[in-house]
Amino acid sequence: MDVFEAVAEPNRRHLLSLLAERDRTAGELVDSLPTLTQPAVSRHLRVLREVGLVEVRPDGQRRIYALKPDGLQRIDDWITPYRRFWRNHLDALQQHLENR
């Protein structure tokens, strides 16, 4: 599984948004997704780990998850060449509005 497939899953995006606020233990993350069971969340965290989007550090019997900056940058790099398209589009729209 690669980074793109990893973020294609809504629950995983939710986990990322939670970790963007602050680091959290696996247990906290499980509690934050009440529609899923503990093993389901654990598997999602494993995926996020394997694609390098999060990292874990042990804290006694807890595991503290943290966002890893590098992973999403690969998506950002991919999207960069496309960005000019909607930039151009917006510019054209703006000019149209100004000129009428």
Add this chain to the structure above:
Amino acid sequence: MDVFEAVAEPNRRHLLSLLAERDRTAGELVDSLPTLTQPAVSRHLRVLREVGLVEVRPDGQRRIYALKPDGLQRIDDWITPYRRFWRNHLDALQQHLENR
């Protein structure tokens, strides 16, 4: 299927990159993905259409596909809040290098 799942597929990302260069007919796109059959490419194009990443205009019996700017912007909007993470990370690295 949503935008994230749409771009999670490598062949679809390939199609998008081809359309970023210039508009192309369905046939040209089929020829550009020699590992896939014509119906397979057609299905991928359908997905890209349905999530608003591309648009089609008829040209006789051909269909000309073009990139649609709005679609990818939704992913860009999503990634924006995370961007500061690797910005901060890079800044810290840069400072570290400058101060040594």
Add this chain to the structure above:
DNA sequence: ACGCCATATACACTTGTGCTTATATACGCC
């Protein structure tokens, strides 16, 4: 009208993903 070319859809099949239940691992505390 007929046949050809370009594209889309139907159907069947395979594989992968996400899920739940059950179980293993491992740490902390008594």
Add this chain to the structure above:
DNA sequence: GGCGTATATAAGCACAAGTGTATATGGCGT
């Protein structure tokens, strides 16, 4: 050591995604 807690893995299942073959649709040229 034994027990409860925190987390990960295993096994099995349902469903969706991707693909190929076969077929339909529809415009074009003669």
